[in-house]
Amino acid sequence: MRKAVFVALGLLAVSLVVLNLDGKITGKAVSPYTCTDSDGGRNPTVQGTVKNALGSYTDTCKDARTVYENFCKGNVQRKETVPCRFGCKDGACVSS
Numbered sequence: 001m002r003k004a005v006f007v008a009l010g011l012l013a014v015s016l017v018v019l020n021l022d023g024k025i026t027g028k029a030v031s032p033y034t035c036t037d038s039d040g041g042r043n044p045t046v047q048g049t050v051k052n053a054l055g056s057y058t059d060t061c062k063d064a065r066t067v068y069e070n071f072c073k074g075n076v077q078r079k080e081t082v083p084c085r086f087g088c089k090d091g092a093c094v095s096s
Helices: 002-018
Strands: 049-052 055-058 060-063 066-073 076-083
Touching (some): 049 076, 055 076
Antiparallel strands (some): 049 055, 060 066, 066 076
16 A cells, blocks of 8 residues: 555656646756846846845946846856946946
8 A cells, every 4th residue: 555655656746847837748847946037137237136046146236337247047046247338336237
């Protein structure tokens, strides 16, 4: 009886891995780790915050003319230094 329960639980676990939310078989495992970016990605003219399993990272001005732009690459937070033509204020490049 126990073996049947373990087999049933195993099949359930496998089906959850290969099915996405709308029930289609994708063949891809669903990661428990996600990465979100409130400004939609690499968008240096908008201050955004990246959140993932390891923490929260908000775009900031490195200096008066450069921004540290955080973005997601897959489920991983990345940061790049972006020059701002018209200056940096409040974690974003000034647009004009």
